[in-house]
Amino acid sequence: MITFLLTSLLGVMLIGIPILLAIALIGFVGMAMLRDVVMPLFAQKMFAQLDSFTLLAMPYFILAGSIMTAGGISRQLVDFARALVGHFRAGLAHASIVGSMVMSGVSGSSTADASAIGSIIIPAMKQTGYKPGFAAALIATAGTMGAIIPPSMTMVVYGAIAQVSIGGLFLGGIIPGILIGLALMATVKLYTYHPKYPELRQVTARFDLCALWHSVRSAWSGLLAPLIIVGGILSGVFTATEAGAVACVYALIIGFIAKKITLKQIPNILVDAAITTSMVSGIIAVSGPMGWILSYLQFDAIVLNSVSTISSSPTMILFILAAVMILLGTFVDSLIVLLVFAPVAVSVTKTYGLDPFQVGLVMVICNQIGAVSPPTAPLLFITTSIAKCPIDQTNRHVWTFMLAETLVLMLVILIPGLSSWIPNYFLGR
Numbered sequence: 001m002i003t004f005l006l007t008s009l010l011g012v013m014l015i016g017i018p019i020l021l022a023i024a025l026i027g028f029v030g031m032a033m034l035r036d037v038v039m040p041l042f043a044q045k046m047f048a049q050l051d052s053f054t055l056l057a058m059p060y061f062i063l064a065g066s067i068m069t070a071g072g073i074s075r076q077l078v079d080f081a082r083a084l085v086g087h088f089r090a091g092l093a094h095a096s097i098v099g100s101m102v103m104s105g106v107s108g109s110s111t112a113d114a115s116a117i118g119s120i121i122i123p124a125m126k127q128t129g130y131k132p133g134f135a136a137a138l139i140a141t142a143g144t145m146g147a148i149i150p151p152s153m154t155m156v157v158y159g160a161i162a163q164v165s166i167g168g169l170f171l172g173g174i175i176p177g178i179l180i181g182l183a184l185m186a187t188v189k190l191y192t193y194h195p196k197y198p199e200l201r202q203v204t205a206r207f208d209l210c211a212l213w214h215s216v217r218s219a220w221s222g223l224l225a226p227l228i229i230v231g232g233i234l235s236g237v238f239t240a241t242e243a244g245a246v247a248c249v250y251a252l253i254i255g256f257i258a259k260k261i262t263l264k265q266i267p268n269i270l271v272d273a274a275i276t277t278s279m280v281s282g283i284i285a286v287s288g289p290m291g292w293i294l295s296y297l298q299f300d301a302i303v304l305n306s307v308s309t310i311s312s313s314p315t316m317i318l319f320i321l322a323a324v325m326i327l328l329g330t331f332v333d334s335l336i337v338l339l340v341f342a343p344v345a346v347s348v349t350k351t352y353g354l355d356p357f358q359v360g361l362v363m364v365i366c367n368q369i370g371a372v373s374p375p376t377a378p379l380l381f382i383t384t385s386i387a388k389c390p391i392d393q394t395n396r397h398v399w400t401f402m403l404a405e406t407l408v409l410m411l412v413i414l415i416p417g418l419s420s421w422i423p424n425y426f427l428g429r
Helices: 002-014 019-033 040-050 054-070 073-085 091-107 110-127 132-147 153-162 166-172 174-191 209-235 240-257 263-296 299-310 314-329 334-352 356-370 378-387 391-414 417-427
Strands: none
Touching: 002 019, 002 263, 002 334, 019 040, 019 263, 019 334, 040 263, 054 073, 054 091, 054 110, 054 153, 054 209, 054 240, 054 263, 073 091, 073 110, 073 209, 091 110, 091 132, 091 174, 091 209, 110 132, 110 378, 132 153, 132 174, 132 356, 132 378, 132 391, 153 166, 153 263, 153 334, 153 356, 166 174, 166 209, 166 240, 166 356, 166 417, 174 356, 174 391, 174 417, 209 240, 263 299, 263 334, 299 314, 299 334, 314 334, 314 356, 314 391, 334 356, 356 391, 356 417, 378 391, 391 417
16 A cells, blocks of 8 residues: 555656645545544644644744845855855856855755855856856755755754754754865866866956955844854754744844845735745645554555665665665655655664764755756756756756765765764753
8 A cells, every 4th residue: 555655646746736735635545545544534634743843943944034035145145155265266156155055054945045046146157158057056956055054944844753853953964064065166176177167267256355354244144143043052042943033033133224124025025934834834734644644554664674674784774765765856856755754764763773863964965965856856947947048958967966965965874973973962962
């Protein structure tokens, strides 16, 4: 029955049925097929999935990101990144990566990161001679840091389902997120030696300390936001959930003081945040019945037993789960893959004594690699539409950047301390 449910889910999604309706439909049919289950349980499991104090962080961070984006913080952060690394070879490419890293500490979303940074810097990259497909692929892959560097909506969802400390996941994402940024910059550096990319060897600016200082003064509010969020969690002043509310208040105060936001804009900001929250919450809600059915049918035990027959090494099992998640992410929405595999991740953690923060970061990074894996790659579609180029051009360039991110994933699996040392040190585990 598990095979039927998962195959049916993949089939209805491939024919174009919206994700939320696809999961709800298959979950409803699955419950109807279980003779000893009453149908009111479907609604009960939907509400139970959302009945989590942890998930309260999600709408707050979404709202904070909307407020900061409306206040023009993304352009200020891009200007800061260009002043910092724009004097390198392929300066705009490096600036887009640094800008995405900094924006990640504000948006909490890979989609928001890619669209905000891409809309500003992709046109400039095209004017400088960059290949549109290269620019779109780079911005999409750099945007994945939005879900890895804290705060992160994906971590909130995973933490709520897997019952892992969201604050710990936030702290665990710091080092892997920075490593992904450095890996992407190293990949761009290698591209500068390729004879087919002469535009990357151009130096379009000089380092100017005064310009850097001016950009810091302009973007200080955005640069300070992640420090407040992470610093507050580290010091114990507030929890990760409370950090979302703090971020909203901070964003509003800064927006009004800088006169970037007016009272007339607030309704539109709230509506945008509400729409985004409703979309994500709806998917999480309908995944409740689907997740319960898989648990009822002991899907996590079946997967764990199947993987255990291949290897008894915890590291190898993490590699296998990561490979399966990335493979499924190329065909199915990456959030669905995360929701389905979260219980499996919990079982792996308990069975093999793995660090829950390491397992959580592996799941989140796999989720984001899936978000840029053709053919179902939402981030690639966003940046390709901005670059106004055929999706084939973007797909052709994305593989090298995916490889760089995959290498960081391998490091996180092989070296648990990269994702677990900071949270374990500060949270006293």
